[in-house]
Amino acid sequence: MSEPSASAVDPLRPWPDTVQWRPVSPRLVTVELLGLAVWQVILLTGLGAGWWLGGQRVWPVLMGAVLFLGVWRATVAVRAVRAWGYAERDNDLMVRHGLVIRRLSIVPYARMQYVDVTAGPLERAFKLATVQLHTAAAASDARVPGLPPEEAARLRDRLTALGEDRAEGL
Template identity: 40%
Template sequence: MLEPRGKNRLPLGDGTWHQVSPKYVLVQIITNVFFLVVLAGVALFLGLVLEQAWVWIPAAALAVLQLFGLIVARRQARAIGYQLRDDDLVFRRGILWQRMVAVPYGRMQLVDITHGPLDRGFGIAQLKLVTAAATTGIAIPGLTQDAAEHLRDTLIDVAETRRTGL
């Protein structure tokens, strides 16, 4: 993963960027295809059985958005990454609208691992970090279950040693 190129960029040093599991892309594709199938079923029922002609325009718009999501899923997953630095965790995501957040270890209040049924089936999880400031909370999707648990344990250990007084 390349570092940002702006003159006001966050200096990242020589740390290693960790990226999400390739299984995350597959889960995203399955989710988008499932939504397309449900959308097609609802649109066909409303359009053909109930003779509601208006349904074709919103159904087509939603279908185009989902197809675009299918096309960019792989590139979107490559844009997600995190880096453990000495004092904080840096998280980045986004292709057009890029977001980069540095979360200080001492400000973390909660580290949570979540996974839905499809995520469990593919062995991936989402790690959420919550801080006192609502804008710096992050969610790292698509981690393998082992990587999520290891990262959670590491973050809790480091945060305990760097806890700041409130």
């Protein structure tokens, strides 16, 4: 049997090594952890009220479970942010993310309809934005979270220009 060629794609290695991956900002970790902390406080407050009103032993057990799941989710969130990346190529944009289920989206510039840049209140507080790409097929939309606003604006402008150039050739 012959060995696969060096250019063969391995479906179990979805992050091609032939491109220059750009990471998202590490400040996205803080944004994710703060969002998680808010939900933890809300859940623990509700469970604490149930314990105070009902006085049963199940409430502290549930509170412990919420705390345990919160610590687990915080660990996963840190690793998940590090898994995000994007690469600009000649004809398309590649976006990767995921830990257990890895996802690689390849969006051809000619297929892009429009590009959004959004930033919620927490993202704005940490000077971050999200670039959202829209195509005709809803399943092929891709997003790149955790970008500094300058990089998000640069990427938006570049993708828009490249999308217009490629679409004219169709």
